[in-house]
Amino acid sequence: MIRLLVILFTLLLAAPAGAHKLKVFASAEGTDIVGSAYFAGGDKAAGVPGRILGADGSLVAVFATAADGTFRQGVTARMDHIIAVESEDGHAARFTLPAAELPSSLPEGKAAAVSADTAALEAAVARQIRPLREQLDSYEERIRLHDLMGGIGTIFGLFGCWAWLQSRRRGP
Numbered sequence: 001m002i003r004l005l006v007i008l009f010t011l012l013l014a015a016p017a018g019a020h021k022l023k024v025f026a027s028a029e030g031t032d033i034v035g036s037a038y039f040a041g042g043d044k045a046a047g048v049p050g051r052i053l054g055a056d057g058s059l060v061a062v063f064a065t066a067a068d069g070t071f072r073q074g075v076t077a078r079m080d081h082i083i084a085v086e087s088e089d090g091h092a093a094r095f096t097l098p099a100a101e102l103p104s105s106l107p108e109g110k111a112a113a114v115s116a117d118t119a120a121l122e123a124a125v126a127r128q129i130r131p132l133r134e135q136l137d138s139y140e141e142r143i144r145l146h147d148l149m150g151g152i153g154t155i156f157g158l159f160g161c162w163a164w165l166q167s168r169r170r171g172p
Helices: 004-015 013-020 111-141 145-170
Strands: 022-029 032-039 049-054 059-064 072-076 081-086 092-097
Touching: 013 072, 022 081, 022 092, 022 111, 032 081, 032 092
Parallel strands: none
Antiparallel strands: 022 032, 032 072, 049 059, 049 081, 081 092
């Protein structure tokens, strides 16, 4: 019985281990990939080296995050890009930016003016939506009170089921 309580208590203490999980988020602004690297607790990952890889794994670009954890890197091809960052202490993260978020190449002729307007509109919308996507991504990583209470409730519920089964085996 005491062993079980010690194990349960140890498991409860293990939850904050993800507090230093490195995350990376990126979006397209025109022909640039713009993003940030941060830890799950919200701290910015400054000076972290990163790579942008093509869909086939080929190296497209190398960068390092700024003091506020952000980065900006231009790309020349419309394809899926994999953004990979790795901190000095071994934390690593990857993010795939689909080709659909990058602008298509502009056709020649009259359609070019319409496409240029569309590309400018897409770039403006991407700049506005990017902070919201970042906020949502970081919000999903936080451990909230209801998550903690749900975990504790599950543990007590499982313990209650186990205790009930043990009492049924012993009989009246």
